[in-house]
Amino acid sequence: MKRKKYILLSLTIIMVLFSFLAYHRGVYTVFNMEKVKRIKAEEALDLLREKSMTILDVRDEYEYTVSHLNGAVRYEKDLLGDLDKNEPILLYCTVSLRSNKLAKQLQKQGFNEVYELKNGLIGWSNASLPMVNAENSNTEEVHVYNRFFGTFLKKGKAIY
DSSP: OHHHHHHHHHHHHHHHHHHHHHHHHOSSSSSOOTTEEEEOHHHHHHHHHHSOOEEEEOSOHHHHHHOBOTTOEEOOGGGGGGSOTTSOEEEEOSSSSHHHHHHHHHHHTTOSOEEEETTHHHHHHHTTOOEEOTTSOEEOEEEOSSHHHHTTOOSSEEEO
16 A cells, blocks of 8 residues: 555656656757757847747637737748748747747758747736737737636737
């Protein structure tokens, strides 16, 4: 009986540690972040002010039309062939799952300077940073993917 409790406690600790690492390092890049830098919204804004970079929105077309970062291009596979592997790229999605997956792919393909927006567009909105819609007008609306992820939006208007 003590052995089962020990094993259960050990597994719980491992799961908690993995969850912590996955949150900070990304689900897909948890073990290999060689060329991926996960940054918070305020850091991303400072970086965008400092240097020119490609901003890729890794969400579907409808999500992008609701709101996106000013200057962002919606990601499509065909776009990768046109990108310079030595130029910086900032990736984001709603909560950093799809963008983290793409960050890992870009790293494998040899892109040298990949930034991923930690907590995605929800984190950006929660930091009260500006977003635009399809008409390039300022908006506070965020397509939050589903109601579960909508619970993480503290500032802005959730759209489903």
